[in-house]
Amino acid sequence: MQNFEQLRDLLTSPKRIVITSHANPDGDALGASLGLYHYLKKQGHRITVIMPTEMPQFLNWMKDFDKVLVYENTRMFSAQILKEAEVIFALDYNDLGRIEGMSSLVGNSNAYKVMIDHHIEPKDFCNAVLSDVTASSTCQLIYEFIEMMDGIDQLDESILNALYVGILTDTGGFRYATSARLFRIVANMLENGIDNNKLTDLVFNSYTVKSFNLLAYCISDCLELMEEYNTGIITISQADHKKYNIQRGDLEGVVNFILKIRKMRCAALITERRDIVKLSLRSKGDFSVQKICSEHFNGGGHKNASGGAIKKPFKDVIAQFKEVITQQYKEELTKELVVEL
Ligand code: 5GP
């Protein structure tokens, strides 16, 4: 970690700390933020977690979920807290653009800034940086950060539960982005009392009747399979959003279902928001949706899970996505998948 000693020295006395994570926070963003919050609170710091946009409601059972401020609903108050911060943590994002309305407040702040993240090509806006693309999740990195701080004996149920949530969500329940290093950490977490069955149930069996019906609708009415290209696209218009009262988060995870078809290698969820079209892409194996998002849709993420957003008419974005797939990735997407075990 870059400038770790400096940060450790700074944290030897109580500080006013703000923890931030990316817009449309997922399990890793929230788990890492609450995990670090519980740990630093034990060390006597004053901490506030501020997320740019609405929280993932399926995680509302997490300890101190209610204490997290949502910037878009508390602009003045959150801005004041950010102004008074001595240390700001940037968790699970590598670029100020990912915190939307909060970017200039964090960017212009004189606080000591710390990035802990696992996305590629971190931007240079922090004083101390722990960036590792080989980590499954930011939650894994928070665990390793606490280890570096000699804080393993401080780990308790609230810290571990929070970190486990992000490990579960970012690995899809240990299906991807795993490593021996992660499983060693998870073994330690289990020895320290983590209830894997309970947390897995809470995280993955979390559909509401509404979101379950929406999933059925997406698959039956909104999915187009480009079978020749082993690609599937779900498109959701503004009219759908209004008709079915779709809120941010209701479509969480829907895109992954496309990859349950054996031959599918690339999956897209394209949603028409009020003033922007959002893409959420997933892939299997070596096919990189990170490349597609960063080259064509102002976005990025990870090789197998990326997102982007673009200000163009909805139908143009759908056409552009199809054009990119058929014109630029035909060879990669149509070559035969060889499975050898
Ligand atoms: P999701 O598809 O679940 O919204 O996001 C998947 C991953 O893609 C996230 O973990 C994040 O790393 C990345 N991502 C999503 N949206 C954006 C975006 O607008 N810009 C960038 N740079 N990355 C994004």
Ligand code: MN
């Ligand atoms: Mn993450």
